[in-house]
Amino acid sequence: STATTKTSTSGDPLPSWNDGAVKKSITDYVTDVTKEGSADFIPVRDRIATFDNDGTLWSEQPIYFELFYALDEVKAMAPKHPDWKTKQPFKAVLENNMGEMMKQGQKGLLQIFAITHSGMTTDQFDSTVSRWADTAKHPIKKKRYKDLVFQPMLELVKYLQANQFKVFIVSGGEIDFMRAWAEDVYGIPKNQIVGSSIKSKYEYNNGKPFIIKTPELDFIDDKEGKPVGIMKYIGRRPVFAAGNSDGDLQMLQWAASNKFKNFEIYVHHTDSVREWAYDRKSHIGTLDKGLDEAIAKKWAIADMKNDWKVIYPSGK
Amino acid sequence: STATTKTSTSGDPLPSWNDGAVKKSITDYVTDVTKEGSADFIPVRDRIATFDNDGTLWSEQPIYFELFYALDEVKAMAPKHPDWKTKQPFKAVLENNMGEMMKQGQKGLLQIFAITHSGMTTDQFDSTVSRWADTAKHPIKKKRYKDLVFQPMLELVKYLQANQFKVFIVSGGEIDFMRAWAEDVYGIPKNQIVGSSIKSKYEYNNGKPFIIKTPELDFIDDKEGKPVGIMKYIGRRPVFAAGNSDGDLQMLQWAASNKFKNFEIYVHHTDSVREWAYDRKSHIGTLDKGLDEAIAKKWAIADMKNDWKVIYPSGK
Ligand SMILES: [Ca+2]
Ligand SMILES: [Ca+2]
Numbered sequence: 001s002t003a004t005t006k007t008s009t010s011g012d013p014l015p016s017w018n019d020g021a022v023k024k025s026i027t028d029y030v031t032d033v034t035k036e037g038s039a040d041f042i043p044v045r046d047r048i049a050t051f052d053n054d055g056t057l058w059s060e061q062p063i064y065f066e067l068f069y070a071l072d073e074v075k076a077m078a079p080k081h082p083d084w085k086t087k088q089p090f091k092a093v094l095e096n097n098m099g100e101m102m103k104q105g106q107k108g109l110l111q112i113f114a115i116t117h118s119g120m121t122t123d124q125f126d127s128t129v130s131r132w133a134d135t136a137k138h139p140i141k142k143k144r145y146k147d148l149v150f151q152p153m154l155e156l157v158k159y160l161q162a163n164q165f166k167v168f169i170v171s172g173g174e175i176d177f178m179r180a181w182a183e184d185v186y187g188i189p190k191n192q193i194v195g196s197s198i199k200s201k202y203e204y205n206n207g208k209p210f211i212i213k214t215p216e217l218d219f220i221d222d223k224e225g226k227p228v229g230i231m232k233y234i235g236r237r238p239v240f241a242a243g244n245s246d247g248d249l250q251m252l253q254w255a256a257s258n259k260f261k262n263f264e265i266y267v268h269h270t271d272s273v274r275e276w277a278y279d280r281k282s283h284i285g286t287l288d289k290g291l292d293e294a295i296a297k298k299w300a301i302a303d304m305k306n307d308w309k310v311i312y313p314s315g316k
Numbered sequence: 317s318t319a320t321t322k323t324s325t326s327g328d329p330l331p332s333w334n335d336g337a338v339k340k341s342i343t344d345y346v347t348d349v350t351k352e353g354s355a356d357f358i359p360v361r362d363r364i365a366t367f368d369n370d371g372t373l374w375s376e377q378p379i380y381f382e383l384f385y386a387l388d389e390v391k392a393m394a395p396k397h398p399d400w401k402t403k404q405p406f407k408a409v410l411e412n413n414m415g416e417m418m419k420q421g422q423k424g425l426l427q428i429f430a431i432t433h434s435g436m437t438t439d440q441f442d443s444t445v446s447r448w449a450d451t452a453k454h455p456i457k458k459k460r461y462k463d464l465v466f467q468p469m470l471e472l473v474k475y476l477q478a479n480q481f482k483v484f485i486v487s488g489g490e491i492d493f494m495r496a497w498a499e500d501v502y503g504i505p506k507n508q509i510v511g512s513s514i515k516s517k518y519e520y521n522n523g524k525p526f527i528i529k530t531p532e533l534d535f536i537d538d539k540e541g542k543p544v545g546i547m548k549y550i551g552r553r554p555v556f557a558a559g560n561s562d563g564d565l566q567m568l569q570w571a572a573s574n575k576f577k578n579f580e581i582y583v584h585h586t587d588s589v590r591e592w593a594y595d596r597k598s599h600i601g602t603l604d605k606g607l608d609e610a611i612a613k614k615w616a617i618a619d620m621k622n623d624w625k626v627i628y629p630s631g632k
Contacts, residue, residue, distance in 0.1 A: 166507070183361070190551030190552055191484075191552075192507070193551065204566070204569065209543065209570050211543060225518075231516060232491075234506065235492070235495045250520070
């Protein structure tokens with residue numbers, strides 16, 4: 001890279017982080033590995049940082065926000081599908097009957113996922129998700145989902161970028177769903193957003209090419225899939241990895257195996273007042289084995305309640 | 317992007333291109349779409365350029381260079397596989413019997429490909445390919461394969477990058493094979509190299525994680541696969557696309573469907589003295605339908621013999 005951007009030496013790069021061991025470990029690490037002549041210096045092209053999304057960059061309770069999208073879309077599509085009024089799992093969605101929806105299990109969820117994520121062009125999907133992200137609000141927080149991102153993590157992403165780290169999202173979420181809004185919200189280019197994917201196919205009709213999203217599964221970017229996705233999309237190990245659940249453990253292990261000095265961090269949801277508090281026994285974002293390994297290996301653990309001055313960006 | 321790199325206004329950015337219609341069309345395009353206030357101005361994040369590799373950035377005759385790699389590797393591996401002396405397709409490779417090798421057909425090629433591209437870790441594969449690229453020489457040209465890259469195309473890549481285009485390789489070649497050497501040779505980051513792929517899997521033994529390349533096919537990045545690969549890895553249409561064969565036609569069509577002003581270019585192998593001359597009837601790099609469409613749609617066609625002052629970098 002020929003970029004010559006330098007971190008501003010004046011001012012705190014992480015103003016929403018309380019002073020303490022975690023914040024200091026981050027800035028010590030970045031300072032150490034970016035200083036010319038440091039024994040731990042990392043060449044720019046090896047400064048790869050990977051961030052999980054759900055629960056790491058934005059909230060994920062009471063259900064993954066992408067599932068909120070799918071439920072909203074089923075409702076938006078319903079007028080064109082009158083049979084859904086009597087057909088599960090759609091009936092339950094249209095009646096806001098969460099209990100009945102859960103009874104439909106994995107199979108029901110996959111049907112909802114397929115109908116809302118496939119059968120359209122990539123352009124159509126992108127504009128539908130963008131429109132949703134610009135307007136839809138979280139039922140409990142009463143804010144737009146895209147405003148329920150973690151201010152301290154936005155600062156961390158920016159701080160790393162200012163120090164010439166190339167920051168990637170490596171998430172279990174569907175890749176095109178994230179790309180529709182995350183580039184603007186996080187300042188991470190679309191091609192640096194990695195996720196789970198379904199297959200798509202190229203079609204060419206009357207001189208017009210388009211790409212259709214099919215319901216066929218392509219890749220699951222979770223657990224063992226995360227290091228695999230990293231090698232597939234990035235081609236080198238990260239030196240910095242951030243996650244919040246057992247689904248990120250393999251990604252953190254992969255970063256920890258880097259020959260360069262590396263940094264692993266878990267976001268620990270400990271704030272039942274400002275966000276949510278959950279870990280070992282949560283149905284979403286379970287952090288159990290990962291927490292044990294983080295403690296054993298002295299990885300950083302960001303305690304939301306104690307390490308973060310604010311959770312969400314102010315004024316939104 | 318926060319980069320502020322500007323193209324040098326002094327000097328010719330494409331010194332190895334002869335002055336003429338093709339060179340002028342390239343510089344006119346880049347000047348037009350990067351000038352603030354131009355009606356055709358393209359925001360930096362939409363300046364996506366995609367280049368085919370074999371036959372577009374380096375030579376591909378008399379067989380794809382990746383196949384030379386596979387044949388060299390079979391020979392290097394042979395001492396550990398004494399049975400290959402009597403077992404096809406390996407026997408033919410070890411005896412340099414091209415006629416017999418061709419008789420082994422697609423199945424034989426796939427066996428050679430599998431044995432040389434899978435069953436090892438990503439680290440092992442990367443270092444084996446790197447070593448080969450640093451030393452192995454082309455049997456006819458007597459130069460290293462990595463020096464048989466096209467100097468005019470290196471200049472074009474650099475020129476686009478200097479004008480804040482993000483340049484990607486989108487090739488039918490195996491992705492990890494290219495990533496092992498192409499980053500340094502072309503100045504294109506590993507994560508911007510897209511290719512065909514085989515599946516890999518994560519393993520964790522005694523506290524050490526590694527990723528193993530398996531023989532299972534994952535994705536073919538050719539023909540219809542190219543626009544699909546572009547959306548998968550990049551997430552937006554290119555505005556600039558370069559290829560040399562019918563395998564690139566869909567990629568060029570995809571670029572041509574961009575709402576921004578776009579540029580499509582075919583490298584036409586017309587130089588039987590300095591490189592090779594082939595197109596419509598070649599067994600490799602067939603350019604037939606693509607040539608018709610390029611002519612009909614007035615896409616640029618770089619005539620190697622007439623448009624390029626030199627083919628390969630001098631002094632190598
Ligand atoms: Ca998560
Ligand atoms: Ca080619």
